[in-house]
Every structure is written in C-alpha cells, then in structure tokens.
Amino acid sequence: MRITLKTFRVVFLAALLAASLVLLPVANPAYAQSLVRKDFTTLSPSEIEDLKQGIEVMQSLPADDPTSWLYQANIHGCPNSGDAPCLNPGPIVQATCQHGSFFFLSWHRMYLYYFEKILGAASGNPNFALPYWNYTYPNRDRRQLPAAFREPLWNNKPNPLYIEERNDGFNDGGALTCTAVDPRRALRETDFLTSFNRLLESTPHNVVHSSIGGWMGQVSLAARDPIFWLHHANIDRLWDIWIREGNSNPTDPDNPEDRTWLETEFWFYDIDANDGEGDFVTLTGAEVVDTAVQLGYLYDSYETDQDFASNPECGDTTRRILTNFRKEERNRLSLFSSTLVTDTLSGSPKVFSRPFSSKPPFFNQRRSNVEPKFTLSSATSEFLTLEGVEYDPEQNLFYEVYLNLPTPLPANLNPYYAGNIALFAFPQGGDYTLNISDTVRDEIARGELTNPDDISVTFVPAALQGQTVFDDPSSIRFKNLRITAQ
Ligand SMILES: [Cu+2]
Numbered sequence: 476m477r478i479t480l481k482t483f484r485v486v487f488l489a490a491l492l493a494a495s496l497v498l499l500p501v502a503n504p505a506y507a508q509s510l511v512r513k514d515f516t517t518l519s520p521s522e523i524e525d526l527k528q529g530i531e532v533m534q535s536l537p538a539d540d541p542t543s544w545l546y547q548a549n550i551h552g553c554p555n556s557g558d559a560p561c562l563n564p565g566p567i568v569q570a571t572c573q574h575g576s577f578f579f580l581s582w583h584r585m586y587l588y589y590f591e592k593i594l595g596a597a598s599g600n601p602n603f604a605l606p607y608w609n610y611t612y613p614n615r616d617r618r619q620l621p622a623a624f625r626e627p628l629w630n631n632k633p634n635p636l637y638i639e640e641r642n643d644g645f646n647d648g649g650a651l652t653c654t655a656v657d658p659r660r661a662l663r664e665t666d667f668l669t670s671f672n673r674l675l676e677s678t679p680h681n682v683v684h685s686s687i688g689g690w691m692g693q694v695s696l697a698a699r700d701p702i703f704w705l706h707h708a709n710i711d712r713l714w715d716i717w718i719r720e721g722n723s724n725p726t727d728p729d730n731p732e733d734r735t736w737l738e739t740e741f742w743f744y745d746i747d748a749n750d751g752e753g754d755f756v757t758l759t760g761a762e763v764v765d766t767a768v769q770l771g772y773l774y775d776s777y778e779t780d781q782d783f784a785s786n787p788e789c790g791d792t793t794r795r796i797l798t799n800f801r802k803e804e805r806n807r808l809s810l811f812s813s814t815l816v817t818d819t820l821s822g823s824p825k826v827f828s829r830p831f832s833s834k835p836p837f838f839n840q841r842r843s844n845v846e847p848k849f850t851l852s853s854a855t856s857e858f859l860t861l862e863g864v865e866y867d868p869e870q871n872l873f874y875e876v877y878l879n880l881p882t883p884l885p886a887n888l889n890p891y892y893a894g895n896i897a898l899f900a901f902p903q904g905g906d907y908t909l910n911i912s913d914t915v916r917d918e919i920a921r922g923e924l925t926n927p928d929d930i931s932v933t934f935v936p937a938a939l940q941g942q943t944v945f946d947d948p949s950s951i952r953f954k955n956l957r958i959t960a961q
Contacts, residue, residue, distance in 0.1 A: 529598030574900030640689030653789030863954030
C-alpha cells in the first residue's frame with residue numbers, strides 16, 4: 476500500500492512506536508510496506524514495459540491536466556516562448572524548481588514523490604516504483620544511458636524513453652565521464668546546508684544535466700526527458716547514502732536556517748488527496764527526511780563503487796584533449812590584461828596562469844587576499860571564482876578544472892583535478908565559485924606548489940567519455956577569474 480497524506484501521520488506514529496521497540500529496520504512495519512526503487516539495470520522486461528506504458532499514458536493527456544507529462548514537467552520549469560510555451564499557468568506549481576539553494580534536495584524529493592504516484596497509477600502496476608539510473612560507477616557500461624532509453628522504437632511506434640535531442644553520442648551508447656559521476660567530493664562533506672547539498676547539486680547533478688544536453692541541459696525542458704526522473708532518483712539515493720554514512724539533515728528548529736529548511740512549504744499535485752479525486756497539497760522539509768517512514772519508499776541498494784582510480788579509462792579522455800591542445804592550439808589562446816579577464820570557454824581547453832611568463836600565451840592574473848607566506852591552514856579555504864558568468868541556456872558540455880598541470884602531462888591527472896564547472900539553473904551574471912582548497916593543500920604537501928603566484932588554472936571541456944572534439948559547443952562567458960584565500 477502507498478502512504479497517502481491522510482494516512483501519513485498514523486503511519487509515522489506507528490513507526491515511532493515500532494522504532495522504540497525494535498532495532499532492526501526490517502522489522503519496522505513502515506519499512507515492510509515501502510515501495511522499493513530499483514537500479515534500472517535490474518528491472519525485469521515487464522517492469523520496463525510498465526515504465527514505458529505509464530509515460531505513454533501521461534503523454535497522451537492534455538497539458539492542462541495536472542497528471543499529464545507536460546504539466547508535471549512544467550512544475551520543474553517551462554519555456555517562456557517558442558513552440559512549447561508554459562501550458563499550465565497555474566498560480567502555484569509552475570516552474571517552481573529549487574536550484575542553487577538549500578532546498579535543492581528536499582524540493583526534488585517531494586517532486587519525485589508525487590510524480591511517482593502519478594506515473595505508477597498510469598503504469599497500471601500497483602507496485603510500481605520509480606527506478607534510478609545508477610551511473611555512479613567507474614565501469615563504463617554503468618555510465619551509458621540504459622539501452623531501453625536509446626532505442627527509437629518500441630512495438631513499432633516511438634519509444635517514450637527515447638529523446639532525439641540529447642547530445643550526439645549518448646543515444647549511440649556513449650558514456651558519461653568519470654569526473655561527471657564521481658560523488659566522492661560531495662559525500663565527504665559533513666554539513667548539509669553549507670556544503671553537502673550544494674556540492675551534490677554540482678556533481679553529479681549539474682554535470683550530468685549538461686553532459687546529456689538537449690532538453691536535459693535546460694531547466695525549462697529538462698523534466699520532459701524521461702532520464703531526468705531516473706537521474707534525480709539517483710541524486711535522491713545519494714542523499715540517503717550520505718545520511719547512512721552518519722551525517723544528518725538540518726534538525727534544529729531554534730536555528731533560523733534549519734527552521735527555514737524544515738518548515739518552508741512547497742506545492743505539488745497529489746492524486747491521492749481529496750479522497751482520491753486529486754488536489755494541490757504542500758510538503759515541508761521536515762516531512763521528507765525519512766523516505767520509508769514518511770514517504771513509503773526505499774532504494775534497493777545504498778552502495779556506490781567509488782574506486783575510480785582502478786579504471787584506467789577515467790582521465791584518459793582529458794589527457795588526449797590536453798595533449799592535442801598543447802601541440803596544436805597553444806598559440807591560438809588570447810592574451811589578457813592583468814586586471815580584467817573577459818573570456819569565453821567554448822569547446823576547447825583554456826589555461827590561465829600567473830605570473831605572465833615568456834611562454835605565450837599565458838596570462839598574468841592579479842590575485843587578492845593571499846597570505847604573505849604560502850601555507851594553507853585548515854581554517855583557510857581557497858576559492859576560484861568566475862565573476863559575471865553568462866552562458867547559453869542550452870548547455871551541452873561542462874568543464875573540468877585542473878590546477879598547476881605540469882608539462883609534460885603526468886600519467887595520472889587526478890592529483891591536479893579541482894572540480895567541475897557545470898551551469899544548470901545558474902543565475903545569469905552571477906559569480907561561480909569553486910572551493911579548490913583540497914587540491915591546493917595536496918599540491919603544497921607534495922612540494923609542487925611553493926608560490927601562491929604560480930597557480931595556473933586549466934579548463935578542459937567534457938561531455939562524453941572519449942569525446943575530444945566539440946562541434947557545436949555551448950559557451951560560458953565571464954568577466955574575471957579570481958583566486959582568493961579566506
Ligand atoms: Cu536536475
């Protein structure tokens with residue numbers, strides 16, 4: 476059975492009672508009735524049929540029906556113009572997705588919860604649960620779009636899982652890069668509001684959106700691609716993995732930020748509300764912290780394979796891009812003034828370094844707030860900021876960021892990797908900041924970084940494993956590049 480809002484408090488109380496008596500979660504009655512969201516690759520053929528069936532039914536409904544595919548997608552975002560404008564200008568749930576805020580994880584959990592009920596009802600399977608795309612693996616086959624999403628036809632008609640607009644390559648079996656899916660940086664953070672939520676939103680979340688591209692690369696259309704929902708189920712699962720590793724969500728109602736996270740209400744459409752008639756309802760963060768007890772679902776696995784170093788393919792694409800670039804493109808880089816950089820990242824690597832050296836075309840970047848003696852204490856953080864970022868709304872690639880890459884290139888680039896720049900739902904004109912402290916600290920410890928003025932930054936475009944040429948690259952423009960210590 477599903478837990479509806481009506482039964483939720485009863486179930487919650489029952490679970491509290493049970494939890495006080497029983498230590499094993501499997502013995503908890505609330506767990507026993509949970510739906511289990513499965514890894515898509517483990518679904519049976521009939522479960523895949525149910526998924527396709529449900530999507531097809533939702534897609535057949537008119538866009539002003541709150542249970543239709545377009546209405547549900549428009550809750551995330553909808554285009555303001557063009558041939559597919561916002562079709563449901565309802566006052567409450569249009570284009571309300573939360574990104575770049577500490578509601579990112581909780582809002583998307585609520586969104587998936589109500590969507591899963593609608594899709595389940597449309598599928599005809601009373602035990603339907605939303606599957607997840609488990610791409611957080613070093614193995615290439617896990618990083619491919621599942622085969623069922625790549626076949627244009629299903630029973631001699633269009634396959635609802637197939638979206639032609641995706642980046643070239645993914646529908647042909649191309650794979651996400653290891654840097655796109657690696658959740659380790661996010662998972663090792665310990666504070667939900669200030670770091671974990673934000674880092675998980677960046678990688679893998681934003682990076683997977685930008686890599687898949689097409690509809691997935693744009694907030695206004697992303698949820699129209701069925702892989703969106705499986706991608707977000709995996710992000711939701713990673714949140715629970717982090718909890719199971721001993722971390723905790725905001726809990727303190729006396730702390731204003733915690734209270735805002737716990738108590739802010741968001742609107743959705745619940746098919747079970749109003750005695751099954753369906754109605755608009757609200758949920759808060761406090762009501763979605765325990766998926767089994769409060770929402771009635773679990774995941775089939777809470778593990779990730781994080782041994783990315785064991786796959787020699789990880790990092791290989793970046794090496795090939797940089798090797799070609801260093802040989803052939805070196806002289807094509809522009810030279811910038813020392814006080815203001817206005818530059819565009821667009822489909823080829825860029826290196827910025829200081830001080831200006833005799834090796835053209837490197838760039839002399841003023842650096843502020845640097846401590847006179849170059850150490851980075853544990854209390855100090857180093858940030859790389861792209862100021863005044865503007866970008867094509869339809870992103871189809873992201874950038875890996877490396878610090879102080881040596882020449883010639885080392886076999887292993889990982890020690891120089893500082894993170895990703897992926898723009899999805901990022902405010903136009905805003906400052907994009909990356910915490911590079913860990914990489915800087917490691918390079919100091921290895922004796923490779925001895926002078927703060929010697930930092931160089933390399934941006935390497937990426938989308939698909941093995942892709943070294945970017946034919947119609949989306950661009951990112953910024954007004955200045957800064958590195959600061961705080
Ligand atoms: Cu998303």
